[in-house]
Amino acid sequence: MPEIEEDCLHCEINDLVQDFIERHKTTNLPDLMAKVTESLVDVILLGPKEEWGNLLADALTNIGHIYLEKSGAVESETAH
Numbered sequence: 001m002p003e004i005e006e007d008c009l010h011c012e013i014n015d016l017v018q019d020f021i022e023r024h025k026t027t028n029l030p031d032l033m034a035k036v037t038e039s040l041v042d043v044i045l046l047g048p049k050e051e052w053g054n055l056l057a058d059a060l061t062n063i064g065h066i067y068l069e070k071s072g073a074v075e076s077e078t079a080h
Contacts, residue, residue, distance in 0.1 A: 013036075017032065017036065020032070040059060044056055044059060
């Protein structure tokens with residue numbers, strides 16, 4: 001599987017979400033988060049079935065860590 005440039009992928013996803021918000025004139029964040037979460041689950045299910053639990057755990061760990069970094073609760077370890 002080719003390596004994904006993570007720093008660009010999240011920017012592209014954010015751009016798509018922002019475009020969606022502008023097109024649909026919505027600020028219903030719970031609904032929007034549900035749609036993004038469904039996409040994340042679809043990505044998890046691309047992996048081997050025996051890894052789904054680990055991939056879900058990794059996703060939840062990453063969500064928590066990135067939230068803490070971006071909210072300023074911990075020092076950021078990423079440059080992007």
